[in-house]
């Protein structure tokens with residue numbers, strides 16, 4: 001049966017970091033709901049494009065290095081040129097650096113903050129200018145458990161993802177009246193490149209699994225439903241929310 005609430009046909013979604021992991025899972029899910037996708041990545045996201053095509057969806061590739069804000073306006077204008085509009089932005093690209101707080105370097109601070117937070121804000125700004133002119137849109141930021149918790153050995157990551165939570169609310173407050181919904185998804189522990197070191201560490205892996213009520217690591221496809229919901233008309237009155245998709249981690 002059709003469910004028009006979650007139908008993204010005719011919409012355009014820009015997904016950053018779409019070549020792998022959570023970005024790939026979300027891009028495939030949005031395409032499955034009918035959206036045309038602009039896959040933003042610094043490495044060719046051919047695998048994601050093939051997954052979308054196999055399911056009958058459409059995508060274009062926009063190559064960009066998101067360690068600086070230099071490509072932000074180009075990304076939005078290339079997506080617009082390809083599909084005619086930008087209705088949805090998923091700020092997914094992100095990095096992590098692990099070191100003791102006593103030894104944490106300025107480079108590990110700046111590189112994470114620039115990609116995870118500064119870029120997220122200025123890409124959102126570029127998208128929101130287009131969305132505001134078009135009567136609205138959806139922005140989804142990928143937050144983290146460390147939007148709520150302190151974590152350990154990941155000072156700049158915690159700072160950046162805590163900042164993502166704050167900026168999600170700020171942007172929601174400023175842009176809600178323009179028809180733009182800004183929300184975030186906070187993934188729990190998802191099996192991707194980002195968490196490869198944790199998965200490989202037997203002790204940490206056991207500690208993490210022991211705390212997840214669902215009893216397993218998440219898969220990138222587990223984020224798809226939340227992303228489709230927040231991109232759809234079903235979320236038209238949802239603003240500034242951070243939706244945990246975490247197998248119950250925060251409930252413990």
Ligand code: NAP
Nearest residue numbers: 017021022042065066067092093094144189190192193194
């Ligand atoms: P991932 O597989 O490492 O994906 C990260 C993506 O960001 C990759 O596509 C990566 O591209 C891209 N990226 C990083 N720096 C970039 C840059 N300078 N320019 C362009 N693209 C860049 O890890 P993931 O787990 O899917 O991470 C996706 C998001 O989820 C991140 O924001 C992460 O913080 C967040 N998150 C993950 C988890 C988890 O448990 N996995 C939990 C909470 C939040 P390359 O492949 O070229 O590096």
